Each structure stands twice: as C-alpha cells, then as structure tokens.
Amino acid sequence: MSFITPSFRHPDLPVNDVGFTKKDYEGSLSTLCAGCGHDSISAALVQACFELSIEPHNVAKISGIGCSSKTPTYFLGNSHGFNSVHGRMPSVATGANLANRDMIYIGVSGDGDSASIGMGQFAHVVRRNLNMLYVVENNGCYGLTKGQDSATADIGSTSKSGVPNAYSPIDLVSLALDLGATFVARSFSGDKQQLVPLLKAAISHNGFAFVDVVSPCVTFNNTPASTKSYDFVREHINATGTFDFVPMKEEITTHYEPGSIEQVQMHDGSVINLHKLSQGYDPRDREAAFDALRDAKREGDILTGLIYIEPDAQELHEVIETTNKPLRVLAESDLCPGNKVLQTINESLR
Numbered sequence: 001m002s003f004i005t006p007s008f009r010h011p012d013l014p015v016n017d018v019g020f021t022k023k024d025y026e027g028s029l030s031t032l033c034a035g036c037g038h039d040s041i042s043a044a045l046v047q048a049c050f051e052l053s054i055e056p057h058n059v060a061k062i063s064g065i066g067c068s069s070k071t072p073t074y075f076l077g078n079s080h081g082f083n084s085v086h087g088r089m090p091s092v093a094t095g096a097n098l099a100n101r102d103m104i105y106i107g108v109s110g111d112g113d114s115a116s117i118g119m120g121q122f123a124h125v126v127r128r129n130l131n132m133l134y135v136v137e138n139n140g141c142y143g144l145t146k147g148q149d150s151a152t153a154d155i156g157s158t159s160k161s162g163v164p165n166a167y168s169p170i171d172l173v174s175l176a177l178d179l180g181a182t183f184v185a186r187s188f189s190g191d192k193q194q195l196v197p198l199l200k201a202a203i204s205h206n207g208f209a210f211v212d213v214v215s216p217c218v219t220f221n222n223t224p225a226s227t228k229s230y231d232f233v234r235e236h237i238n239a240t241g242t243f244d245f246v247p248m249k250e251e252i253t254t255h256y257e258p259g260s261i262e263q264v265q266m267h268d269g270s271v272i273n274l275h276k277l278s279q280g281y282d283p284r285d286r287e288a289a290f291d292a293l294r295d296a297k298r299e300g301d302i303l304t305g306l307i308y309i310e311p312d313a314q315e316l317h318e319v320i321e322t323t324n325k326p327l328r329v330l331a332e333s334d335l336c337p338g339n340k341v342l343q344t345i346n347e348s349l350r
C-alpha cells in the first residue's frame with residue numbers, strides 16, 4: 001500500500017492568508033480501518049489549521065502510542081512530529097514547549113493512552129496549564145491492541161468481545177475540569193460543524209486546551225451495546241450550544257439574533273461567538289460546567305461543545321516567568337552564569 005497521497009490538486013484551490021491550500025495541511029495516506037472516527041478528527045484538524053492560516057512549519061505534533069497516536073502522520077505532513085512512548089506524550093510536549101515557546105503544540109492521544117498508563121502525565125500537564133491543544137480520540141477501547149475495554153468505557157458497555165464492561169468509567173472532561181483546565185470541550189468525530197470551530201478555538205487558547213472527541217472504533221467498539229458507537233452517540237448527544245470562532249484579523253460578524261449570542265474574547269484578541277441554549281449556559285463558570293456535566297450524565301447524555309473556558313488564563317511560561325526567547329536561541333553565556341557568579345551564590349548560602 002502506498003503511504004503517499006496523490007500530489008495532483010486543482011490549480012484553482014483556494015489559498016489562505018499565508019498562501020497555502022488545504023492540501024498543504026494534509027499528511028500521508030491513512031492506514032486506519034475505513035470508517036475509523038480518528039480519520040474524521042485528522043480531517044477536522046487539517047480544516048482548522050487551514051482556516052487559521054497557521055504556517056505548518058510552526059506546528060509540532062506530539063503523540064503517544066495507539067491508532068489515535070498514529071494519526072499525526074495523516075495530517076500536517078509539513079510540520080514537526082514526535083511519536084513518543086505510550087502515555088508519555090505530555091512530558092515530551094512539556095520539554096519541547098519549554099525549549100521553544102514559539103511553536104504551536106498539538107498533542108494527540110487515545111483514551112487508553114491518557115486514561116490508564118498516561119493518567120499521571122495527563123493530570124500534571126493539565127494543572128501546569130501547558131500551552132497546547134490536547135486531543136483525546138475517545139473510542140472506549142484499546143483499538144491498536146484489538147479492542148480491550150479502556151478506562152473510559154461505561155459500565156455495561158459491550159465491545160466486540162461480547163463481555164459487558166464491569167468497571168466505573170473515568171470521564172476525562174470532568175477530571176480535566178477538576179484539575180483546573182482552562183479550556184475544556186467535548187465533541188464527536190462525526191460532527192465536523194461543531195468540531196472544527198472547537199479545534200480552532202482550542203489552538204488559539206492561551207494555555208492547556210483539552211478536547212475530548214468521541215471517536216467510534218468501527219472494528220472493535222461499534223456494536224449496538226457500546227456507548228461509544230456512532231448510533232449511541234447520535235442518539236444521546238446534548239450540545240451546550242454551537243459557536244463560531246472568529247480570528248482577530250477578521251471583522252466580527254454574525255447573522256444570528258443578538259440576544260442568542262455570547263461573545264468571549266480570547267487572550268490573543270480573537271473572539272468566540274457562542275450560540276447559547278435557552279437555559280443560558282455560561283462556559284466561563286466552572287461550577288456551572290460541573291453541574292451541566294452532572295445533569296447530562298444523569299440523563300444518560302453526552303454533553304458536547306465548549307464546556308469551560310478561562311479566557312485570561314496564564315500559561316506555564318507566564319506562571320514560571322521564563323525568558324521570552326526560546327531556549328534554543330540562547331547562547332551558553334545566557335544559560336550558564338559562569339564560575340564567578342556560581343561562587344558568589346555558594347558563598348551567600350554558607
């Protein structure tokens with residue numbers, strides 16, 4: 001099988017503000033099972049980066065291990081990439097980000113990768129508010145190793161093995177919120193209309209942006225008794241509201257009725273227009289977000305949309321007051337104070 005996508009594209013393909021076509025954001029041909037939700041998420045990431053006019057060489061894609069963690073090969077082929085160790089994407093992302101704060105970091109993980117072996121790393125990258133987009137492609141199973149139940153599978157949910165899951169699930173959205181995440185969203189791989197603006201907003205957020213995307217595994221977890229199947233999710237989806245994302249370069253316009261919109265200005269000046277539901281859901285209220293998640297759970301619904309945002313959040317570099325320059329451009333003299341300074345410090349501690 002060829003891993004190279006055909007290079008021919010229509011000569012009149014639209015270009016974005018930095019002169020790239022959508023094709024410039026694609027990657028190698030996917031080797032995932034036909035119909036895998038993960039491929040739809042890759043397509044949404046391509047669309048989001050194209051629409052945001054991101055320069056591909058300014059992006060670093062980092063992942064762990066799993067079908068989900070393979071996907072950075074299938075989008076942004078002209079960006080940097082590091083396919084790390086199972087569950088260890090957060091520490092690699094943290095190291096890279098601390099060395100170079102000027103890049104855009106896109107982390108892709110699975111529910112197995114983040115909610116089991118990588119749980120400790122996940123918890124700490126959330127609380128440090130590392131400036132990155134963290135996507136969990138959540139199928140409730142370990143797709144790559146033949147469909148064992150993951151820690152996000154619901155009690156009683158049944159994968160292809162036919163054995164109902166006996167354990168209580170971990171909801172990464174509630175956990176991220178509890179750990180102090182400054183941007184928390186959930187979507188469905190089959191809902192591009194909701195997913196693309198969410199990803200754009202998450203990439204533009206100043207800090208840790210967590211997006212949990214329910215992404216059915218068509219091979220091992222798309223049975224009628226699975227709560228991560230296409231049919232189940234379509235029947236139980238409950239959106240907080242839809243929204244547009246407007247980068248600050250563009251004029252902010254909308255064709256929706258004024259009373260139904262809530263504008264949230266992000267740190268970089270860009271704006272999210274939230275189309276609110278009638279109950280007046282405010283995504284800037286952490287307690288309301290907990291309540292909304294609890295209510296949806298009680299009803300057996302999957303709450304999707306922008307669940308929480310702290311628009312003025314301080315990301316890790318601001319918290320620990322690092323230098324504005326990326327580490328990689330600092331000379332040795334900047335990084336090492338020299339023997340004399342060191343001796344003075346030592347003397348002061350005697």
Ligand SMILES: Cc1ncc(C[n+]2csc(CCOP(=O)(O)OP(=O)(O)O)c2C)c(N)n1
Nearest residue numbers: 066067068086110111112113141142143144
């Ligand atoms: C240290 C280590 N332990 C176990 C494995 C085996 N392994 C590979 S992928 C995987 C789980 C993948 O599940 P998930 O992260 O949900 O991704 P999916 O394949 O479902 O997208 C496991 C257990 C491994 N590669 N490395």
Ligand code: SF4
Nearest residue numbers: 033036067143217218
């Ligand atoms: S095994 Fe499941 S998660 Fe992996 S590629 Fe196939 S459908 Fe996707």
